[in-house]
Amino acid sequence: MTSSISQITRGELSCWQIYHRGQTLVIAEQGAQVLEYRHDGEPPLIWLSPEAAYQRGQSVRGGVPVCWPWFGGLGFNPDAVASRYILADPPAHGLVRGLPWTLVEQVQSSQQCVLRFRPDPDHLPDEAPGVTPTLIVCLDQHLTLTLVNHNHSESEVALSQALHSYFAVSDSRRITLQGLDGHPYVDALDQWHSHLQQGPLTLQGETDRLYLKLGNQLHIDDPGWQRRITLSVSGSQSAVVWNPWVEKSQRLSQFPDDAWQQMICIETARVLDDMLVLAPGQHHEMAVRFMTTPL
Numbered sequence: 001m002t003s004s005i006s007q008i009t010r011g012e013l014s015c016w017q018i019y020h021r022g023q024t025l026v027i028a029e030q031g032a033q034v035l036e037y038r039h040d041g042e043p044p045l046i047w048l049s050p051e052a053a054y055q056r057g058q059s060v061r062g063g064v065p066v067c068w069p070w071f072g073g074l075g076f077n078p079d080a081v082a083s084r085y086i087l088a089d090p091p092a093h094g095l096v097r098g099l100p101w102t103l104v105e106q107v108q109s110s111q112q113c114v115l116r117f118r119p120d121p122d123h124l125p126d127e128a129p130g131v132t133p134t135l136i137v138c139l140d141q142h143l144t145l146t147l148v149n150h151n152h153s154e155s156e157v158a159l160s161q162a163l164h165s166y167f168a169v170s171d172s173r174r175i176t177l178q179g180l181d182g183h184p185y186v187d188a189l190d191q192w193h194s195h196l197q198q199g200p201l202t203l204q205g206e207t208d209r210l211y212l213k214l215g216n217q218l219h220i221d222d223p224g225w226q227r228r229i230t231l232s233v234s235g236s237q238s239a240v241v242w243n244p245w246v247e248k249s250q251r252l253s254q255f256p257d258d259a260w261q262q263m264i265c266i267e268t269a270r271v272l273d274d275m276l277v278l279a280p281g282q283h284h285e286m287a288v289r290f291m292t293t294p295l
């Protein structure tokens with residue numbers, strides 16, 4: 001069997017399970033959230049919490065939640081993004097990760113399997129900007145995720161977004177992140193001050209940084225599993241690097257206390273000065289391709 005696609009359920013969530021050329025991918029219709037991704041015979045590439053709760057209206061811990069039309073806490077976004085929303089209690093990471101999305105197109109061949117999802121317009125809150133997001137999930141020899149935005153309104157729209165990818169690693173204390181050297185970052189754990197990355201990043205404690213002015217490749221070098229994960233990116237120059245470490249892990253939902261050792265988030269993004277500003281009629285694509293090679 002080279003390729004198959006089937007509908008499955010996980011708890012309350014309806015999902016697609018795709019097997020294609022030695023790769024298994026599971027995507028929930030809710031949030032168009034990739035939940036699992038692995039190559040046969042390898043450890044998973046994407047981390048999914050062993051305590052994942054598959055509940056309607058709640059993002060699943062792990063996988064690749066889509067953060068849109070703002071990333072993180074609304075108040076930490078540039079005014080151009082935050083000022084359009086008047087919400088008493090704006091949810092972290094935007095409006096769509098717990099919403100139903102619709103599978104609008106499915107194309108399958110021996111070479112690739114492509115699924116396109118859009119948030120169900122009936123569920124989008126009134127506050128959502130006049131921009132339609134589409135997530136294109138393409139599985140060929142690797143997995144590529146593309147977040148497309150089309151501004152169909154008559155005014156300029158500013159937004160921030162992220163493909164909040166949780167990667168599986170053998171031990172987060174032993175990995176090295178390459179591709180950040182010489183790039184500026186804002187440290188959410190140091191009062192949002194700016195710094196410059198010097199050398200590769202190895203994690204020493206809780207990490208929550210927004211890197212800017214990046215090139216188009218980042219790598220996670222994992223000596224324990226003897227593998228390099230490469231993220232090849234287009235349409236984005238920012239990425240968020242996050243690991244909750246010991247104490248924050250104890251406060252997170254759907255997250256075992258020691259799970260910080262098995263994951264690292266590198267979130268392909270458009271954040272802070274790299275926010276997306278779309279003129280009326282404008283279309284934009286942000287894409288990330290995940291590849292593994294032996295280290």
Ligand SMILES: O=P(O)(O)OC[C@H]1O[C@@H](O)[C@H](O)[C@@H](O)[C@@H]1O
Pocket residue numbers: 072092093164188208209240242252267
């Ligand atoms: O618990 P949530 O809302 O999924 O967020 C998880 C983390 O997501 C990261 O992207 C943020 O940088 C962190 O600050 C945050 O804690």
